[in-house]
Amino acid sequence: MLKISAKLTNWFLLGPAFLFLAVILGFPLLRGLQLSFTDTPTLNPTESTYVGLANYSNLFSSSSFLPALIVTIIYASIAVIGALIVGMTTALIMNRTAASKFWVRTFVTLPWAAPPVAVALIFLWIFNPQNGVANYALRVLGLGGNGTQWFSNPSLAMPALLLVTIWMTFPLTSLIFLAALQSVPKELSESAMIDGASSRKILWHITFPIIRPTIYVMTLLLSIWALRRFDIIWILTEGGPVEKTTTLVIKLYREAFYYSRLGSAAAMGMVGFALSVLLTFVYFRANKKVEESM
Amino acid sequence: MKINKITGSIASAILAIGLVTVPTSIANAAPVEITYSNWQFAEPGRGEALQKLIDEYNASQTKIKVKSISYPYASYATTILTQMGARSGPDVVNLDYDVFLRANQARLVSPMTGIVAPKAGWASYDSNYNINKKRMGVTWQSTGYSLICNKKLLAAEGLTCPKTYEQFKAAAAATTKGSTQYGFAFRNTMTQTSGWWFDLSNFVFGFGGRWTDAKGNPTINSAAVQKAVTEYKDFFDKKYIPQGLTATEYRRLFWEEKIAMNLDNGSLPTIFSGENPGLKENLVIEKSPFPTDKNAQILIGTHINANSKKQVQGRAFVNWLVTNATQAKLMEAMTLEAAAWKSPPPAALVARAPWLKDYQKYASNGLLVLPVGAELATEEIRTIVLTQVDKILRSGVTVKDGLDEAQKKVKELLGK
Numbered sequence: 001m002l003k004i005s006a007k008l009t010n011w012f013l014l015g016p017a018f019l020f021l022a023v024i025l026g027f028p029l030l031r032g033l034q035l036s037f038t039d040t041p042t043l044n045p046t047e048s049t050y051v052g053l054a055n056y057s058n059l060f061s062s063s064s065f066l067p068a069l070i071v072t073i074i075y076a077s078i079a080v081i082g083a084l085i086v087g088m089t090t091a092l093i094m095n096r097t098a099a100s101k102f103w104v105r106t107f108v109t110l111p112w113a114a115p116p117v118a119v120a121l122i123f124l125w126i127f128n129p130q131n132g133v134a135n136y137a138l139r140v141l142g143l144g145g146n147g148t149q150w151f152s153n154p155s156l157a158m159p160a161l162l163l164v165t166i167w168m169t170f171p172l173t174s175l176i177f178l179a180a181l182q183s184v185p186k187e188l189s190e191s192a193m194i195d196g197a198s199s200r201k202i203l204w205h206i207t208f209p210i211i212r213p214t215i216y217v218m219t220l221l222l223s224i225w226a227l228r229r230f231d232i233i234w235i236l237t238e239g240g241p242v243e244k245t246t247t248l249v250i251k252l253y254r255e256a257f258y259y260s261r262l263g264s265a266a267a268m269g270m271v272g273f274a275l276s277v278l279l280t281f282v283y284f285r286a287n288k289k290v291e292e293s294m
Numbered sequence: 295m296k297i298n299k300i301t302g303s304i305a306s307a308i309l310a311i312g313l314v315t316v317p318t319s320i321a322n323a324a325p326v327e328i329t330y331s332n333w334q335f336a337e338p339g340r341g342e343a344l345q346k347l348i349d350e351y352n353a354s355q356t357k358i359k360v361k362s363i364s365y366p367y368a369s370y371a372t373t374i375l376t377q378m379g380a381r382s383g384p385d386v387v388n389l390d391y392d393v394f395l396r397a398n399q400a401r402l403v404s405p406m407t408g409i410v411a412p413k414a415g416w417a418s419y420d421s422n423y424n425i426n427k428k429r430m431g432v433t434w435q436s437t438g439y440s441l442i443c444n445k446k447l448l449a450a451e452g453l454t455c456p457k458t459y460e461q462f463k464a465a466a467a468a469t470t471k472g473s474t475q476y477g478f479a480f481r482n483t484m485t486q487t488s489g490w491w492f493d494l495s496n497f498v499f500g501f502g503g504r505w506t507d508a509k510g511n512p513t514i515n516s517a518a519v520q521k522a523v524t525e526y527k528d529f530f531d532k533k534y535i536p537q538g539l540t541a542t543e544y545r546r547l548f549w550e551e552k553i554a555m556n557l558d559n560g561s562l563p564t565i566f567s568g569e570n571p572g573l574k575e576n577l578v579i580e581k582s583p584f585p586t587d588k589n590a591q592i593l594i595g596t597h598i599n600a601n602s603k604k605q606v607q608g609r610a611f612v613n614w615l616v617t618n619a620t621q622a623k624l625m626e627a628m629t630l631e632a633a634a635w636k637s638p639p640p641a642a643l644v645a646r647a648p649w650l651k652d653y654q655k656y657a658s659n660g661l662l663v664l665p666v667g668a669e670l671a672t673e674e675i676r677t678i679v680l681t682q683v684d685k686i687l688r689s690g691v692t693v694k695d696g697l698d699e700a701q702k703k704v705k706e707l708l709g710k
Contacts, residue, residue: 043379043400129538130473130547147473149538152483154688240484242685257372258673260379260396 029273035266042260055267064243064251072247072275075162075233076226082166083222084215087173092203094174095181105175112171120235123164127151151237154244161236161245168232169225173218180214181207212290220283224276248272325359328607331374331384332434334628335364339568340561343627350623351614358607360386368488378402378599385602386611388434390488391422391593392664392672399670403430403597408609412635413618420634422662423595431595432616433634437560438660439496439589440653443578447475447554455555455578459500462555462583463525466534469554476553477534479544480526484684489541491676492590494683495663496557497522500584505675510667512704514679515697523683523693530687549573557582559592560653564629567647579652582659591660632657668708678703 036055040048059065090108111119126133127150138145150160188210189202197205208215230249233239239246239254248268256265330348335341345362352359363384365373371393377383378397389397397403405428416433423431441462443455447469456462466477480493498505503518513519529535536544536553545562547553549570556562567574582589596615598608614620621635626643631653639650664672682696691699 041379041400043375043396043402045379128543130536130543147533147537151485152538152688238485238487240681240684242689243681254677257376258677260375260400 032266032269032273035263036270038263038266040262040266042256042262042265045262048263051263055264056270058264059267059271064246067243068246068248068251071158071243071245072227072249075158075165075229075245075247076223078162079165079169079226079229080219080222082162083169083173084219086166086170087218088177088215090170090174091177091181094178105178108174109171111168112175114168116168116231117235119164119168120232123160123232124151124236127160152241154241157237157241157244161233164232164236165226165229169222173222176214176218177211180211184210213287216283216287216290220279223279227272227275227279325355325357326604326607327359327361328386328602328604328611329361329363329384330386330388330611331363331365331370332388333364333367333370334388335362336366337561338565340564340628347620347623347627351611358610360611368486371488375402378601381601383599383601385599385604385608387597387599388594389431389597391595391662392669394423394431394595394597395664395669396673397597398425398430402600404600404602404605404608405430406432406598406609406612408613409616410613412616412621414621414635414637417632417634417636419593419632422593431597432612433632434594434596435561435628435630436591436593436632436657436660437630438591438653438657439492439557439559439582440656441580441583442548442556442558442563442566442649443580444548444551444554444573444576445578446576447551455580456583457580459525459583459585463529465555466529467532470532470534473533473536474552476536476544476547478529478555478557479535479539479548479553480529480557481541482530482535482684482687483538483540484680486540487676487680490680492559492592492663493557494523494526494680495590495661496582497526497584499588499590499661500582500586501525502586502588504661505663505665505679506667508666510665510708511710512665512668512675512701512708514704515694515701520693520697523686523697526683527687527693551576557589560631560650561629563649564647577649579649581656587656587659588661589656589659590663593662668704671707674707675704678707 035048037050037052038048039051039054094104094108127135129135129147129149129152132150134150135145135148138148148156150156184207188206192202192206228249229247230253233245233247233250234253237245239250248271252265252268252272255261255268332344334344341364348360348362371390374383374387374389375393375397378387379400379402387403394403407429409429409432417436419436420433423429423433441455445455448454448465451465451468453461453465453468456465469475469477481490483490495505498519501518501522503516503522504513505519507513530537536547539547544553545556545558545565546569548556549566551570551573563577563579567577581587596612598605598612602608615624616634618635618637621633621637622640624630624633625639629643629647629650631639631650638644638654639647644650665675668675679700682691682700685691686693686696
């Protein structure tokens with residue numbers, strides 16, 4: 001009797017959280033899934049008919065889907081790797097000496113605290129072909145910069161976009177890594193040092209294995225954020241030039257709000273969701289293997 | 295019994311109070327607020343003038359109050375259409391003609407029954423808003439594209455505002471001085487698709503091309519369009535234009551007297567001379583300098599949101615807009631060469647803004663930038679064509695290959 005009552009209490013206490021998740025996450029997800037099987041127009045959402053898998057088959061047979069998927073994967077991969085490397089390097093520096101002082105940490109955190117739209121607008125100005133600081137600096141250094149079109153040149157748009165993305169995302173990564181580094185017991189590295197281990201060996205064989213779960217979590221989060229990033233890409237390039245920065249999310253936005261095809265956009269959203277789920281699955285598998293090996 | 299008496303007295307008292315207060319409350323009712331959206335509220339100079347006109351209307355009314363709403367032009371259509379699609383949005387909206395057609399097809403705008411024609415009569419282009427014998431909007435503004443020259447910069451090279459294409463190209467070359475001064479300017483980035491389409495259409499129409507034929511078949515790779523895009527690319531390659539800049543950025547360069555010529559609509563001389571009053575005397579307007587006289591035309595209308603609960607008030611506002619008195623004031627406030635009525639701009643306005651006469655003179659050359667017969671697919675056709683033109687400008691794709699590809703994709707889109 002007592003057991004049943006305890007169970008009921010558990011459900012009662014968990015209920016609001018479940019309800020919240022169901023309303024905030026579950027309903028939009030299911031609605032998105034349902035929309036993806038219809039031809040719902042954005043301009044008239046009440047007029048829709050069931051079209052089965054037509055949106056998905058159109059999507060996979062479309063000549064522009066694969067390039068958008070490739071652009072998404074390239075963008076997400078480099079953005080994640082870049083943020084991890086820069087974040088880790090900054091965290092290691094901050095973890096060492098006086099560099100970990102309050103002001104340094106505050107300064108490093110600033111790009112992450114700034115709203116993405118503001119960041120994008122600032123970088124539009126920095127990379128302005130005519131009056132931008134970037135071109136001015138290049139001219140002063142004698143490295144060209146004569147009207148270089150950072151966001152309109154097909155070879156430069158993606159690197160410039162990645163630079164902005166990494167600049168915006170590395171602070172959070174570095175703060176999380178710094179917290180993880182500070183949780184590594186000092187005794188371990190000290191005893192390794194006494195045994196003659198070099199700093200690099202300590203980093204590879206002691207520090208990294210201990211903070212590996214944090215690295216995995218950050219990789220997962222950064223990947224999901226990169227896959228669904230819209231704001232800065234839209235403001236900086238709108239997917240151009242020549243579709244070099246058209247990710248799935250940019251394509252989805254155009255489909256839904258420019259061409260008024262909500263059903264087809266929902267199908268794209270579902271593909272993006274499947275990618276995120278796949279990533280999460282890979283993360284849990286990798287994490288499980290690490291736990292088993294420990 | 296006593297209780298019944300008391301109840302009866304209370305009921306009578308309530309009824310009596312009601313009879314006295316209801317008419318009073320009707321008489322003193324707060325005006326009904328309607329929302330009106332127009333991106334021009336955010337335009338430098340003209341925005342304030344427009345707001346003043348709305349304030350004037352509000353001051354003259356006891357029953358209606360208009361609240362203005364504005365979004366930047368680049369995101370205006372998407373924002374407003376999404377709101378309207380979600381059965382909300384402003385009560386009265388200004389829309390570009392292609393955006394109106396999409397909204398109309400989705401039944402998001404109301405027929406305007408009971409709109410009284412201005413005493414001067416409707417302008418000829420206003421008939422575009424009569425669809426299936428129903429008035430679905432009224433013209434707010436109609437303006438074409440003409441060549442705006444800075445005669446001082448041209449005179450420095452011994453030139454005048456060009457009248458032929460050869461003169462135009464030679465003038466662009468002569469007035470380009472590296473990255474400090476440019477001969478001409480046009481949009482050339484995918485972040486500006488809506489305006490870029492107008493700029494490119496000017497070249498295409500000017501060289502005799504069209505996006506579709508009379509039957510709605512795409513003609514994107516026709517010889518005339520190829521010639522137009524080749525010339526467009528030549529301006530880009532030779533850097534007669536500032537590459538990668540937005541219209542806002544290069545228009546600033548124009549009023550800072552760093553660009554000699556700009557092919558733009560009738561609103562721009564007002565903005566240029568508003569930002570740099572010294573420039574006014576240097577402005578010369580010529581017709582679009584291409585081999586044929588055709589150029590792009592902007593048509594903006596005012597419409598009532600079909601889902602607005604304030605249809606009566608919306609129509610009252612539109613009725614006020616199209617009166618002779620308001621049309622004259624609107625032209626004055628916005629420095630328009632053409633509005634809903636067919637009267638020319640008032641003489642006092644022309645004296646203040648002499649370029650309006652020139653824009654009016656070339657008004658009959660204007661063509662809407664919609665692909666005839668495929669108007670509702672304008673947005674997709676525009677993206678397809680501009681993506682290929684972007685490749686032609688920046689990725690080494692030849693004009694022929696790029697336009698052939700665009701033609702193929704548009705044909706697929708239209709099922710032709």
